Amino acid sequence: xxxLMAVKELERGREFACQFRRLMLRGVDxxxxxxxxxxxxxxxxxxxxxxxxxxxxxxxxxxHYSADSSITTxxxxxxxxxxxxxxxxxxxxxxxxxxxxxxxxxxxRKSAQIQTWVEESKMSPKEDGYAWRKYGQKIILNxxxxxxYYRCTYKHDQGCEAIKHVQKIQDDPPLCRTTYFGHxxxxxxxxxxxxLDSYDPINSTSAFIISFQNNNH
DNA sequence: ACTATTTGACCGCA
DNA sequence: TGCGGTCAAATAGT
Numbered sequence: 001x002x003x004l005m006a007v008k009e010l011e012r013g014r015e016f017a018c019q020f021r022r023l024m025l026r027g028v029d030x031x032x033x034x035x036x037x038x039x040x041x042x043x044x045x046x047x048x049x050x051x052x053x054x055x056x057x058x059x060x061x062x063x064h065y066s067a068d069s070s071i072t073t074x075x076x077x078x079x080x081x082x083x084x085x086x087x088x089x090x091x092x093x094x095x096x097x098x099x100x101x102x103x104x105x106x107x108x109r110k111s112a113q114i115q116t117w118v119e120e121s122k123m124s125p126k127e128d129g130y131a132w133r134k135y136g137q138k139i140i141l142n143x144x145x146x147x148x149y150y151r152c153t154y155k156h157d158q159g160c161e162a163i164k165h166v167q168k169i170q171d172d173p174p175l176c177r178t179t180y181f182g183h184x185x186x187x188x189x190x191x192x193x194x195x196l197d198s199y200d201p202i203n204s205t206s207a208f209i210i211s212f213q214n215n216n217h
Numbered sequence: 218a219c220t221a222t223t224t225g226a227c228c229g230c231a
Numbered sequence: 232t233g234c235g236g237t238c239a240a241a242t243a244g245t
Contacts, residue, residue, distance in 0.1 A: 134222060136237060149236070153221095165236090 114182045120175060130184060132164065143167065152186055160186035 131153035140147050145168035152160040162184045169177045 133220095135239090137222095137224075138235060138237095141234065147235085151237095 116179060116181050118177060118179050120169070120177045128178070130162070140167065143169075144171075145169070152184060154186035158186040160184050162186075 132150035133153045133155075134148060134150050136149035137146050138149070147165055147167040150164050150166065152162045154160045161182050163181045165179045165181075167177050169175050
């Protein structure tokens with residue numbers, strides 16, 4: 001299964017590389033002409049991004065890249081779609097401390113097999129086109145910077161289960177690693193058009209776009 | 218008053 | 232038992 005998907009991903013990358021080659025041979029200034037003729041609809045930057053994403057996606061299919069990778073520009077893991085833990089059936093446990101917060105057990109995402117992918121960029125974690133609400137922050141062992149935990153603002157309104165973890169991994173230049181878990185099911189008015197063309201973790205072999213203006217890759 | 222953030226407690230897992 | 236993820240009361244902001 002991975003082989004078939006990897007081949008498709010490589011074929012897709014090859015097609016983008018061919019488009020990029022045509023673009024380079026014809027010259028960037030003729031890009032608009034090509035668009036008119038329907039030869040290509042993407043800019044050189046977009047095409048290179050597509051090719052790189054193709055490589056990344058292919059590697060991730062073979063688990064060479066994982067969500068924990070420290071070197072990826074962007075990556076995702078194809079895991080079978082699976083519902084996140086039910087909100088019901090909380091295992092109640094009597095509190096051992098003075099504070100009684102009468103809470104249900106926290107939802108451990110690690111045991112759920114959901115789509116994850118990582119993006120590293122200089123852009124502000126909050127400027128990715130979605131409405132996020134911070135729900136936690138943790139000091140991570142051997143990390144200089146704390147990890148911030150965000151969930152979709154519309155989690156309760158629309159049941160959107162998308163979450164992300166954001167951690168600063170470099171000071172100069174400032175670099176943030178954002179790990180996404182699941183995808184948005186909400187109809188978020190903040191969604192930019194760019195995300196309409198982005199990676200669909202379930203159905204598509206297409207990848208999401210990372211801006212070349214924001215990194216050196 | 219309402220919403221968002223902060224932050225310490227709680228909990229599951231390795 | 233320690234770490235990482237989440238909860239939710241307290242607090243801040245509008």
